[in-house]
Amino acid sequence: GAVVSQHPSRVICKSGTSVKIECRSLDFQATTMFWYRQFPKQSLMLMATSNEGSKATYEQGVEKDKFLINHASLTLSTLTVTSAHPEDSSFYICSASRDRAEYFGPGTRLTVT
Amino acid sequence: EDKVVQSPLSLVVHEGDTVTLNCSYEVTNFRSLLWYKQEKKAPTFLFMLTSSGIEKKSGRLSSILDKKELFSILNITATQTGDSAVYLCAVESGNNRKLIWGLGTSLAVNP
Numbered sequence: 001g002a003v004v005s006q007h008p009s010r011v012i013c014k015s016g017t018s019v020k021i022e023c024r025s026l027d028f029q030a031t032t033m034f035w036y037r038q039f040p041k042q043s044l045m046l047m048a049t050s051n052e053g054s055k056a057t058y059e060q061g062v063e064k065d066k067f068l069i070n071h072a073s074l075t076l077s078t079l080t081v082t083s084a085h086p087e088d089s090s091f092y093i094c095s096a097s098r099d100r101a102e103y104f105g106p107g108t109r110l111t112v113t
Numbered sequence: 114e115d116k117v118v119q120s121p122l123s124l125v126v127h128e129g130d131t132v133t134l135n136c137s138y139e140v141t142n143f144r145s146l147l148w149y150k151q152e153k154k155a156p157t158f159l160f161m162l163t164s165s166g167i168e169k170k171s172g173r174l175s176s177i178l179d180k181k182e183l184f185s186i187l188n189i190t191a192t193q194t195g196d197s198a199v200y201l202c203a204v205e206s207g208n209n210r211k212l213i214w215g216l217g218t219s220l221a222v223n224p
Contacts, residue, residue: 002158034212043201043214044156093155100145100161100205102212107155 003027004096006105013084013112020080021108023094029074030096035067038091038107050077084112115140117204119215127223130192134218136202137184144205146185148176151199151217159187159200192222 003026013019023033031052036044048069049057056069068080077096081088089112095102117138126132136146145163149156160169162178162185169176173192178185189196199217206213 006155043216046212101147101158103158104149104155 002096002098002101002103004094004103004105006094006108008108009106010109011111013110015085015112016083018080018082019084019110020078021092021094021110023077023079023096023105025075025096025098025103028096028098030098031074032097033071033077034095034097034102035069035077035079036093036095038093044093047079081110084110086112088112115204115206115213117202117213117215119200119202119218121218122216123219123221125221125223126192128193130222131188131190132192132220134187134189134200134202134220135184136187136215138202138204138213139183140204140206140213142207143180144207146178147203147205147212148185148187149201149203151201152197156201189220192220194222194224196220197222 005024005026007022011019033050035047037047038044046059047062050069050071052071052074058064066082071077091107091109093107095104120135145161147161148159150159160176165178165180173190176187199219201217202215203212
């Protein structure tokens with residue numbers, strides 16, 4: 001149990017466009033989901049905490065207007081990278097909280113050209 | 114400042130060897146320590162530890178927490194090439210459930 005999926009797994013987009021990434025908990029309900037990004041050979045960096053039915057809590061230095069998070073149901077959170085730029089290219093990972101542990105999705109590789 | 118330090122940063126062993134990975138921490142309001150395995154994609158949850166001295170086991174992997182000395186170890190016995198990965202340690206701190214991550218230990222198991 002505790003399976004988390006992400007879609008898409010890989011996306012390439014042009015600079016200036018917006019990209020939406022979905023995170024779903026497939027076999028459990030998650031009131032809290034987390035969004036991370038990971039640069040090569042670095043550890044995970046928490047971007048924001050997404051709570052179902054309320055506004056996301058962003059970490060310091062993360063622009064909330066650029067990284068829009070919506071957690072509309074107990075099984076789905078979305079991250080939209082708006083007006084993407086090449087420096088937004090990264091590996092984005094979501095996780096869902098269950099029983100005080102986090103279960104991660106497989107990640108989304110975003111490349112902005 | 115809260116911090117999680119993992120050692121070694123990288124490790125190369127032969128199949129069949131036993132390895133011990135270390136994670137030490139300094140955090141306020143410790144709640145739990147978690148171990149993850151990361152291969153090419155996102156981390157996979159391995160263990161969550163909250164109490165000292167209670168070993169968690171899953172197949173050839175085991176882990177234990179020492180809350181007095183503020184560290185945890187992850188043991189892998191009879192290593193296989195499929196164990197090659199980055200092993201991440203994270204500590205849950207405070208009332209806001211924030212996870213503080215170590216940089217990971219990169220393990221390579223050679224045949």
